[in-house]
Amino acid sequence: MAIYFVYVLECHDGTLYTGITTDTERRFLEHKEGKGGRYTRSRGVKKIVYEEQQPDRATASRREFMIKKLSRDQKLKLIKVNS
DSSP, X not given: OOOEEEEEEEETTSOXXXXXXXXXXXXXXXXXXXXXXXXXXXXXXXXXXXXXXESSHHHHHHHHHHHHHSOHHHHHHHHHHTO
């Protein structure tokens, strides 16, 4: 069973993008090369600002959903507390 990661990227326009993957560095490069989601293709990505490990895809998807529901300020606090 694969280990999953929930990650948050900072885009060039200052917005934050949340996703899941089994390999954060590979996925970041895909986003950077324009092979990620439409959101990051249109905004470009600067850096990974947050990641956390999850034991499986279902848990990672639930956590991704929870993070996506947070306000920008709450996401920034999450990033700051865990950096």
